[in-house]
Amino acid sequence: MRPARSFLIVSIIFFTASSALAEQKVQDGDIKKNDEYKLVWADEFDKDGPPDPCNWTYERGFVRNQELQWYQPDNARCENGMLIIEGRRERQPNPRYNPESNDWKVNREYAEYTSACITTRRLHSWMYGRFEMRGRIDTRDGLWPAFWAMGVEGPWPSCGEIDIMEYFCGKLLANAAWATEKRWVPKWDDTKKPITEFNDPNWSEKFHVWRMDWDSDSIELYVDDLLLNSVDLKETFNKDGEGKNPFRQPHYIILNLAIGGTVGGDPSNTKFPAKFEVDYVRIYQKQ
Numbered sequence: 001m002r003p004a005r006s007f008l009i010v011s012i013i014f015f016t017a018s019s020a021l022a023e024q025k026v027q028d029g030d031i032k033k034n035d036e037y038k039l040v041w042a043d044e045f046d047k048d049g050p051p052d053p054c055n056w057t058y059e060r061g062f063v064r065n066q067e068l069q070w071y072q073p074d075n076a077r078c079e080n081g082m083l084i085i086e087g088r089r090e091r092q093p094n095p096r097y098n099p100e101s102n103d104w105k106v107n108r109e110y111a112e113y114t115s116a117c118i119t120t121r122r123l124h125s126w127m128y129g130r131f132e133m134r135g136r137i138d139t140r141d142g143l144w145p146a147f148w149a150m151g152v153e154g155p156w157p158s159c160g161e162i163d164i165m166e167y168f169c170g171k172l173l174a175n176a177a178w179a180t181e182k183r184w185v186p187k188w189d190d191t192k193k194p195i196t197e198f199n200d201p202n203w204s205e206k207f208h209v210w211r212m213d214w215d216s217d218s219i220e221l222y223v224d225d226l227l228l229n230s231v232d233l234k235e236t237f238n239k240d241g242e243g244k245n246p247f248r249q250p251h252y253i254i255l256n257l258a259i260g261g262t263v264g265g266d267p268s269n270t271k272f273p274a275k276f277e278v279d280y281v282r283i284y285q286k287q
Helices: 002-027
Strands: 037-043 067-071 076-079 080-094 110-113 117-119 129-136 143-151 161-168 171-179 184-195 209-212 218-223 228-231 251-259 274-286
Touching: 037 129, 067 251, 080 117, 080 251, 110 251, 129 143, 129 161, 143 274, 161 209, 161 218, 171 218, 171 228, 184 228, 251 274
Parallel strands: 067 110
Antiparallel strands: 037 274, 076 080, 080 110, 080 274, 117 251, 129 209, 129 274, 143 161, 143 251, 161 171, 171 184, 209 218, 218 228
């Protein structure tokens, strides 16, 4: 019992220090101060090395959407105050390979790309608040970066999915999804904005702030204070027989760089490595 207690004490001390640092950055004008909200959790990625294991776990292998990358921890690191999720063109053997299988996760002998996906699942989750991420995304062909949230209870899509930032094939997306009558078939409330509409040829070279404001009535999704999508939670009840509203439960967050897949585009002519760079993730709640 003593080692567990010591780990808890260290974790509390580290979180308190991280929160204090984030609060100081807010007060120093790093982002706008909003008196309605109080910072309840943050990762500033200020310590070089792997992402903080008190905050993040990893997805591994082939996961979803017939994507081309093999997820592995080696492709995520903190460096110079940034989280870097790196996509690489490199061959990774599939230990589950079976050419007789109909499962795409199994019948591929190799992955030709690697990347990383980190998540706060089973470590941290929140219901309602302001979720912010400042980052720079690579918008070249075949790349599919995302900052998103999933409900802690229920299978997908009954758990509810919120895509605070998703990008592929020239478009920035701001979405929410929940369950229909058909298993595995979601109902989407989505917005797609071509990045050419920002009228900035250097848009992809810059850092931007993505934000979700979420309460019991609505989900609002922004980039750089521009509202992309507003989701009315009176309309988001699952049609799966249970009828729950998945956006009235805690959600955990996910950061990943996917490659290719069902809608991610063709990366074959893209030069690698590719990077999804994250300056911070901050969670605020009204007090």
